Amino acid sequence: MTISYEDARIRNIKIKISHAILENDSLVFSEELTDEELRQKFYLKKSDIYLLRNMTLEGDSNIFHLITENARSFIAEHNKISSDEANSLKAILVKEYKEMQSHFESFKVDYKFIEQKLNQLSEVACKLHWFYLPVYDEEFIINRDVLPEADISKYYDHFHSVEDLYSYIFERNKAFDWKSTGGDLNLGHKLDFKVFTCRWGHYDNYTFIRVYNGWEISAMTGTVECRPNGEAISTREPSFNSGLYYILNQDSVQYPEDGVKYALSELWKEADSNEMSLEELQDKLHDIANWISEVEKATHDNQPSWCLYY
Numbered sequence: 001m002t003i004s005y006e007d008a009r010i011r012n013i014k015i016k017i018s019h020a021i022l023e024n025d026s027l028v029f030s031e032e033l034t035d036e037e038l039r040q041k042f043y044l045k046k047s048d049i050y051l052l053r054n055m056t057l058e059g060d061s062n063i064f065h066l067i068t069e070n071a072r073s074f075i076a077e078h079n080k081i082s083s084d085e086a087n088s089l090k091a092i093l094v095k096e097y098k099e100m101q102s103h104f105e106s107f108k109v110d111y112k113f114i115e116q117k118l119n120q121l122s123e124v125a126c127k128l129h130w131f132y133l134p135v136y137d138e139e140f141i142i143n144r145d146v147l148p149e150a151d152i153s154k155y156y157d158h159f160h161s162v163e164d165l166y167s168y169i170f171e172r173n174k175a176f177d178w179k180s181t182g183g184d185l186n187l188g189h190k191l192d193f194k195v196f197t198c199r200w201g202h203y204d205n206y207t208f209i210r211v212y213n214g215w216e217i218s219a220m221t222g223t224v225e226c227r228p229n230g231e232a233i234s235t236r237e238p239s240f241n242s243g244l245y246y247i248l249n250q251d252s253v254q255y256p257e258d259g260v261k262y263a264l265s266e267l268w269k270e271a272d273s274n275e276m277s278l279e280e281l282q283d284k285l286h287d288i289a290n291w292i293s294e295v296e297k298a299t300h301d302n303q304p305s306w307c308l309y310y
Contacts, residue, residue, distance in 0.1 A: 013051075017071040190209055230265075253296050
């Protein structure tokens, strides 16, 4: 099974619902709730709500019920562990984690030693996981290729997973606060994306708006709704069937397509997962646009003098 971004996102929604119900057991998680109620009572982001509504529209009508059932089972595991036990387990985690960390920093890694430490920490990590119910960056979960609650022992059978748990407990930040809706801070604002075109000899300015399912990109040719990687969501408009890349191709811009798709997708996910300011989002979009511009210029300037293809 390959874990997708949506799988990891739904997992984090379940964790948020669990925390909300732990705070107020009378809460009912239901599709009848308005978007604002889902946001205020369960601290769901706009993109979370969009994902859930879209799943319902696509036929997954039981998603709210299934999430509630999962949340209740998570809470049952959480309630098995007392605060006193958790404090004792935290002391063990600190000791074993610090030993592994020092071992890695020595650059003389004995993987049998690490394996032994991970085995010793397995039960500790699992219990602390249930006690804290950590929200993790979706990329952490994707990299492990297993949902924590689906196979918790397997999830923590890796140093980086233990490191993530340690960081969540002892180095808490706003990005992983279950009440954080920080990704909503940078939604719906116009951002510049200036790309140099050798064809016209100047910069063209496109407009980007980060929306809950990707980007809204505007140029002289019009506006197109795109996925996080810049590809068009809908192909009903033939001229826009490749989103940003149609626009660039129309201006004969040379660009590293796979790299740009990856960068835009990663930036969208990062902006959605933490409290990224508009200024930082704009700066990082500028980095991507500048990358495209430099590739465009280099392709033109470094072609053979007798070629003049670009």
